[in-house]
Amino acid sequence: xxxxxxxxxxxxxxxxxxxxxxxxxxxxxxxxxxxxxxxxxxxxxxxxxxxxxxxxxxxxxxxxxxxxxxxxxxxxxxxxxxxxxxxxxxxxxxxxxxxxxxxxxxxxxxxxxxxxxxxxxxxxxxxxxxxxxxxxxxxxxxxxxxxxxxxxxxxxx
Amino acid sequence: xxxxxxxxxxxxxxxxxxxxxxxxxxxxxxxxxxxxxxxxxxxxxxxxxxxxxxxxxxxxxxxxxxxxxxxxxxxxxxxxxxxxxxxxxxxxxxxxxxxxxxxxxxxxxxxxxxxxxxxxxxxxxxxxxxxxxxxxxxxxxxxxxxxxxxxxxxxxx
Amino acid sequence: xxxxxxxxxxxxxxxxxxxxxxxxxxxxxxxxxxxxxxxxxxxxxxxxxxxxxxxxxxxxxxxxxxxxxxxxxxxxxxxxxxxxxxxxxxxxxxxxxxxxxxxxxxxxxxxxxxxxxxxxxxxxxxxxxxxxxxxxxxxxxxxxxxxxxxxxxxxxx
Numbered sequence: 490x491x492x493x494x495x496x497x498x499x500x501x502x503x504x505x506x507x508x509x510x511x512x513x514x515x516x517x518x519x520x521x522x523x524x525x526x527x528x529x530x531x532x533x534x535x536x537x538x539x540x541x542x543x544x545x546x547x548x549x550x551x552x553x554x555x556x557x558x559x560x561x562x563x564x565x566x567x568x569x570x571x572x573x574x575x576x577x578x579x580x581x582x583x584x585x586x587x588x589x590x591x592x593x594x595x596x597x598x599x600x601x602x603x604x605x606x607x608x609x610x611x612x613x614x615x616x617x618x619x620x621x622x623x624x625x626x627x628x629x630x631x632x633x634x635x636x637x638x639x640x641x642x643x644x645x646x
Numbered sequence: 647x648x649x650x651x652x653x654x655x656x657x658x659x660x661x662x663x664x665x666x667x668x669x670x671x672x673x674x675x676x677x678x679x680x681x682x683x684x685x686x687x688x689x690x691x692x693x694x695x696x697x698x699x700x701x702x703x704x705x706x707x708x709x710x711x712x713x714x715x716x717x718x719x720x721x722x723x724x725x726x727x728x729x730x731x732x733x734x735x736x737x738x739x740x741x742x743x744x745x746x747x748x749x750x751x752x753x754x755x756x757x758x759x760x761x762x763x764x765x766x767x768x769x770x771x772x773x774x775x776x777x778x779x780x781x782x783x784x785x786x787x788x789x790x791x792x793x794x795x796x797x798x799x800x801x802x803x
Numbered sequence: 804x805x806x807x808x809x810x811x812x813x814x815x816x817x818x819x820x821x822x823x824x825x826x827x828x829x830x831x832x833x834x835x836x837x838x839x840x841x842x843x844x845x846x847x848x849x850x851x852x853x854x855x856x857x858x859x860x861x862x863x864x865x866x867x868x869x870x871x872x873x874x875x876x877x878x879x880x881x882x883x884x885x886x887x888x889x890x891x892x893x894x895x896x897x898x899x900x901x902x903x904x905x906x907x908x909x910x911x912x913x914x915x916x917x918x919x920x921x922x923x924x925x926x927x928x929x930x931x932x933x934x935x936x937x938x939x940x941x942x943x944x945x946x947x948x949x950x951x952x953x954x955x956x957x958x959x960x
Binding site: 500502503504505506507508509510521525533534535536537538566567568569570571572573593595596597598599600601612613614616618 | 651652653654655656657688689690701702703704705706707708710711712718720722730732733734746747748749750757758759760761762777779781784789791792793794796797798799
């Protein structure tokens with residue numbers, strides 16, 4: 490398994506991205522990747538506010554693989570403070586940029602909610618900092634045992 | 647709008663900062679920026695514990711722009727585990743370093759609370775990792791439509 | 804105290820690490836550090852899902868130093884979406900790599916819980932991005948006043 494569970498990458502370009510009120514974060518990140526030619530990247534930081542957030546959690550006690558009946562989907566109206574957006578852009582087996590993002594949101598009461606992000610709309614502002622990853626031999630595709638899309642790292646020869 | 651919604655930046659210096667018990671995190675970050683000459687930076691990581699946290703949320707159902715009656719301010723005594731500090735330092739229109747930080751805190755029960763940070767005092771320790779951003783044509787100032795201070799990116803000519 | 808509260812570091816190698824279902828995240832990070840010779844590092848991003856999470860919070864109203872009776876330990880079964888893993892690997896006074904990690908988890912309901920991480924097992928996947936820190940004169944050891952293991956930065960001569 491040497492080389493199959495971790496891999497070194499090089500830093501490429503660094504970007505600051507401003508997503509405007511009414512725009513959708515995931516849609517915008519994919520549009521950004523297409524315009525700039527970024528293939529793989531990591532979200533270093535994200536702050537702002539969002540509304541109409543569609544995300545999911547895993548049902549308590551669920552078994553692997555994660556199938557739709559084992560997930561709980563949420564539609565949250567907000568607006569919310571955007572406390573964090575954690576994740577990456579990695580190409581899938583068709584060479585298309587695919588995002589894996591988890592979101593953290595603060596309610597008016599201060600309580601924090603979040604999960605695996607499907608989509609969120611920007612409320613007042615969204616400031617994203619992103620670093621391009623230069624790397625070969627990594628792609629995201631479906632894991633049969635896990636049930637989700639996840640990273641696969643080629644073994645070194 | 648080409649060039650106006652994202653911009654490339656270069657990495658400058660990287661720092662590890664230790665904020666001591668009783669010190670205030672935002673105050674200390676601004677003091678740090680003055681002492682080192684850092685103009686723009688991103689918080690890469692922050693762990694530790696805090697108390698006397700002043701932060702805000704956005705009221706559910708609020709409209710833009712975010713005005714004080716549409717926010718909910720919180721004063722939380724703690725102490726809390728500091729789970730994350732997400733955000734950046736970007737100069738404002740007067741060339742002064744201004745911070746935009748969102749905080750995530752764990753209560754004794756394990757519940758997580760957080761929001762837009764005004765100030766927090768360090769309890770037992772605070773370990774911050776920060777990367778300086780070298781970039782021109784970016785500043786933070788008030789957004790009339792959003793109601794908040796946010797980043798503006800000059801359009802490329 | 805000049806030089807004692809912050810220090811510049813250089814970036815070393817960057818890694819993507821995939822922790823497999825059933826493996827333990829902290830154990831795996833320490834094994835990774837041994838295999839690659841990484842002495843100090845920062846977690847830039849972590850997404851995935853976990854179960855059997857052992858973590859702690861600080862009791863409300865607790866005084867310094869943080870002693871075991873002033874903490875609240877939690878064992879959470881899950882599985883949970885892993886929303887974030889914030890923290891660093893820094894060598895202790897014996898030159899052994901020691902981790903300081905805080906975790907954020909989403910319950911099925913969307914509520915977020917978290918705290919200072921002891922250990923967590925990967926459920927379906929875990930994608931970690933890590934940057935090696937090249938730095939001298941920093942180590943983690945026990946703080947008498949704080950009660951916890953924290954970073955100490957040598958003063959510049």
